[in-house]
Amino acid sequence: xxxxxxxxxxFRTEEVETWALREVNLEVKEGEFVAIMGPSGCGKSTLLxxxxxxxxxxxxxxxxxxxxxxxxxxxxxxxxxxxVIGFVFQSFNLIDELNVYENIELPLLYMGVxxxxxxxxxxxxxxxxxxxxxxxxFPNQLSGGQQQRVAIARAxxxxxxxxxxxxxxxxxxxxxxxxxxxxxxxxxxxxxxxIMVTHSQHDASYADRIVxxxxxxIVERVEL
Numbered sequence: 001x002x003x004x005x006x007x008x009x010x011f012r013t014e015e016v017e018t019w020a021l022r023e024v025n026l027e028v029k030e031g032e033f034v035a036i037m038g039p040s041g042c043g044k045s046t047l048l049x050x051x052x053x054x055x056x057x058x059x060x061x062x063x064x065x066x067x068x069x070x071x072x073x074x075x076x077x078x079x080x081x082x083x084v085i086g087f088v089f090q091s092f093n094l095i096d097e098l099n100v101y102e103n104i105e106l107p108l109l110y111m112g113v114x115x116x117x118x119x120x121x122x123x124x125x126x127x128x129x130x131x132x133x134x135x136x137x138f139p140n141q142l143s144g145g146q147q148q149r150v151a152i153a154r155a156x157x158x159x160x161x162x163x164x165x166x167x168x169x170x171x172x173x174x175x176x177x178x179x180x181x182x183x184x185x186x187x188x189x190x191x192x193x194x195i196m197v198t199h200s201q202h203d204a205s206y207a208d209r210i211v212x213x214x215x216x217x218i219v220e221r222v223e224l
Contacts, residue, residue, distance in 0.1 A: 001161070001193055002028040002051065007060035007070075009046050009216075020046040021057070022216040028195060030161070033188040035204035036197045038213035044197045045166060047213065051195060052085055052164045053077040065161075082111055086155030086163045088184075090170035092147040094139040100126070101135040104154045111158065125153040129183065145176025152183055156192075163187065165196040169203055181206050 009021040021043045028034050036044050049055040050062065053069060054077075062070035069080060087093075094103050104125055108118045126132040129149040139147055148168065155163055165184065169177035177200075185206050188194050196207065204210050205224065212220040 001030040001065060003063040005061040007050065007057045010058045019216050024218055028193060030193055031191050033194045033207040035207035035210045036213060037204055037210055042213045043216040044213055048164055048166055048197050052087060053081050083158055084161050086160035088151055088155050088163060088165040088168045090167035092151045094147055094150060096139050099136050099138050100131060100150050103150055104157060107154060107157055121157055125157050129153040144172045145179055148172060148180050156187060162193045165194065167197060169200060
């Protein structure tokens with residue numbers, strides 16, 4: 001599903017050149033759950049941004065479902081992201097002015113999905129994440145665990161083939177963190193491909209394998 005070949009990412013200013021990623025090679029098969037670990041500043045989030053088509057690499061090839069996507073324009077990247085990739089962030093990224101239902105529905109509005117189909121999908125996602133009883137609540141009325149459940153519901157709404165999770169339990173206590181990991185584990189068992197950046201060895205244990213980054217390079221690959 002995913003093939004990265006010699007991916008490099010360099011951030012340049014007038015005086016400084018910073019290598020965020022150096023010749024990263026990675027293959028992720030459909031249905032795999034891969035955890036990316038490493039110290040802060042090692043390039044984990046940069047790698048996730050490239051995988052999620054939020055950024056292009058400076059050099060190298062990125063094949064997604066056999067299609068070269070590393071050189072696409074922003075509008076083309078957006079089109080692919082819409083149907084294929086779901087994102088789950090540490091900070092939940094919910095919109096404060098929208099209630100639970102509206103936050104989950106938002107991607108479908110962008111995709112131009114008809115109202116009846118939107119309702120069906122949102123209801124199904126809320127049921128799946130056990131948050132239907134909170135549909136009228138706003139993010140500031142929810143616990144961290146509930147907010148992350150809303151974020152996951154929004155991520156899975158379009159049935160993406162790939163979920164990218166950036167420290168999904170980073171702002172949660174252990175009980176809510178475990179719940180979120182169980183949800184991701186369930187999605188994985190249903191066939192969703194998941195790539196997760198994490199500092200937590202416990203969270204990483206849900207994955208099929210761990211890829212360790214250090215100074216922008218893959219230094220270890222561990223099958224679990």
